[in-house]
Amino acid sequence: MKNIGIITSGGDCGGLNGVIKGAALTGLSKGYSTFIIPNGYAGLYNLIDLKELTQLTHDRIEQIPVYLAGSEAGNSRVKISKIKDDKKYDRIKDGLKKFNLDALIISGGDDTGSVVKDLSDQGIPCVHAPKTMDLDLMPYSVGGDSTINRIQDEVRDLRTTGRTHNRIIVLEVFGRYAGHTAFRGGVAADADAILIPEVPVDFDVLYKHVKDAFVSRIEKSDVKAGTVMVVVAEGLRDASGNELVDMSSEPDSFGHRKLMGAGKYVVKQIEDRIKKDPEIKEFMKRTGQFVEGVYEIPEVRDIRPGHLVRCGFSSAYDATFGLEAGAAAVELIAQGVLGVTVASFQAGQLNYMDVKDAIVQRFVDMNDVAVYESMGVSFGRKPEKAKVNAQKISGTPRPVRAY
Numbered sequence: 001m002k003n004i005g006i007i008t009s010g011g012d013c014g015g016l017n018g019v020i021k022g023a024a025l026t027g028l029s030k031g032y033s034t035f036i037i038p039n040g041y042a043g044l045y046n047l048i049d050l051k052e053l054t055q056l057t058h059d060r061i062e063q064i065p066v067y068l069a070g071s072e073a074g075n076s077r078v079k080i081s082k083i084k085d086d087k088k089y090d091r092i093k094d095g096l097k098k099f100n101l102d103a104l105i106i107s108g109g110d111d112t113g114s115v116v117k118d119l120s121d122q123g124i125p126c127v128h129a130p131k132t133m134d135l136d137l138m139p140y141s142v143g144g145d146s147t148i149n150r151i152q153d154e155v156r157d158l159r160t161t162g163r164t165h166n167r168i169i170v171l172e173v174f175g176r177y178a179g180h181t182a183f184r185g186g187v188a189a190d191a192d193a194i195l196i197p198e199v200p201v202d203f204d205v206l207y208k209h210v211k212d213a214f215v216s217r218i219e220k221s222d223v224k225a226g227t228v229m230v231v232v233a234e235g236l237r238d239a240s241g242n243e244l245v246d247m248s249s250e251p252d253s254f255g256h257r258k259l260m261g262a263g264k265y266v267v268k269q270i271e272d273r274i275k276k277d278p279e280i281k282e283f284m285k286r287t288g289q290f291v292e293g294v295y296e297i298p299e300v301r302d303i304r305p306g307h308l309v310r311c312g313f314s315s316a317y318d319a320t321f322g323l324e325a326g327a328a329a330v331e332l333i334a335q336g337v338l339g340v341t342v343a344s345f346q347a348g349q350l351n352y353m354d355v356k357d358a359i360v361q362r363f364v365d366m367n368d369v370a371v372y373e374s375m376g377v378s379f380g381r382k383p384e385k386a387k388v389n390a391q392k393i394s395g396t397p398r399p400v401r402a403y
Contacts, residue, residue, distance in 0.1 A: 003101050004101065005053070005104045006036055007105070009040040010040070013147060014133075014143055014318040015321060015322035015325075016073075016107060017068055017070070017072055020056070020107075022322060024061050034055070035053040037073065038073060041076060042078045047096065069311050069312050069314050079111065080118060081115070092119075104125065105127050105129060105330070109132030113359035117339070120338065125333070127337075128341040129325040129326060129341075130343075135180035135181060137362060138360055139341065145315045146315040146317075147181045148185040150309040151184075154173075154309065159229060162227030163225050166289065168214060170267050170270070171305070172266075175233030176197070177197055177363075178197060178364060179196025179364050183196055185231065191231045192228045192229050193228075195379065196235075196236075196364055197236065199366075199379045201266075202239050207270055235262070236265065263304055270300050325342045337352065341357075367387055368386075
C-alpha cells in the first residue's frame with residue numbers, strides 16, 4: 001500500500017490536526033503518500049466527482065499547526081448506509097481507484113466507527129483513529145482533554161460575574177449520553193454541582209445543596225458577595241431517567257434528535273424552588289439585597305458556550321495523542337492490520353481493538369462520582385460511598401492515559 005486517504009468525521013474538536021499530521025509525517029517516513037479527503041463521509045461518497053485531492057507533502061504539512069483544534073480535512077454528518085443509492089459502495093470504490101488510494105485512515109467517534117466497520121465489511125481497507133470530545137469510547141479519544149480544559153476555563157471565568165451579581169450560574173456543556181467532560185471539567189474548576197446523564201437528578205437534593213452553599217458564602221462575605229456554579233451535561237435526565245428530547249425535531253442521519261435544553265430546564269427547577277422557599281426572602285433582607293417588587297430573589301442564569309468548548313486550541317495532551325494515533329494508524333496499515341481502532345501507541349507498544357468493541361459506549365463510573373461526593377460535590381442525588389480497593393503493584397508501571 002502506497003497511497004492513503006485521510007478522513008475526519010463527526011464533530012470538530014482538539015487533536016484532529018494531530019491525527020492528520022501524525023499520519024502524514026509517518027507516511028512520508030515510510031515512503032507513502034497521504035491525501036486529504038475533504039468533508040468527511042460526504043467527501044468520500046463524492047470522491048469520484050472531485051478533480052483533485054490535496055497531497056500532504058512536507059510543505060503542506062507545515063501549514064497544519066498541531067496545536068489548533070478543528071480539522072484541516074473538514075467534517076460532515078453523513079452516514080454511508082443511509083445514502084439512498086444502491087451502488088454507493090461501488091461509487092466509493094471507484095473514487096478510491098480514481099485516485100489510486102489503497103487504504104483510509106478515518107478519525108471519529110462511535111457513529112464514525114460504525115461506518116468504519118460498515119466500510120470494512122464491504123472490502124474497503126481502513127483504520128479507525130478514535131475521536132470524540134465526549135470520551136465515551138472504550139479507548140481514550142482525541143478531543144476529550146481539550147474540552148475538559150475549556151470547560152474548566154469557562155467555569156473558572158464565569159465565577160467572577162456570578163460573584164459580582166450574586167447569581168447562581170448554570171453552565172450547559174456537551175455530553176448527550178455520557179458526562180465525562182462535564183464531570184472532569186467541573187471538578188477541576190471547583191464546581192459546586194455537576195449533573196450528568198448517568199445520574200438521574202433529584203432536584204430537591206440539588207436545590208438544598210445549591211441553596212446552602214449560596215447562602216453560606218454570601219453571609220460569610222464581608223462584602224456580601226458569592227456565587228454557586230452548576231455544570232450540566234446536555235443529556236441530563238430527570239429523576240425518572242427520561243432524556244429531554246425535542247420529539248418535534250427531525251432525527252439526523254444517525255438517528256439523533258435535538259435536545260430541549262438542559263441548562264434552561266435546571267434553571268427553571270431551581271427558580272421554582274427559590275420562589276416557594278420562605279427562607280429566601282429573609283436571607284435577601286439579612287444581606288441587604290431585598291428590594292420589594294424589584295429584587296426579591298437571587299437570579300439564576302444559564303449559559304451555553306456550545307462550540308466554544310470544542311474549538312480554538314488543542315491541549316498538549318490531545319495534540320500528542322493525535323500525533324500518536326495518526327502514526328499508529330499508518331503503522332497498522334503497513335502491517336496489514338485493517339478494520340480496527342487504534343487504542344494507544346506508547347513506549348513502542350501499539351495497541352488496537354476491534355472497531356465493534358472500541359465503539360461500545362463508556363460511561364462515568366459511579367465509584368468516581370462517589371469519591372467526589374465525599375469531597376462535597378453534588379451530583380443531584382443523595383451522596384453514596386465509594387467502593388475502594390487498594391492494591392500494591394510491582395515494577396515500573398507502563399504509562400497510562402489519565403482518562
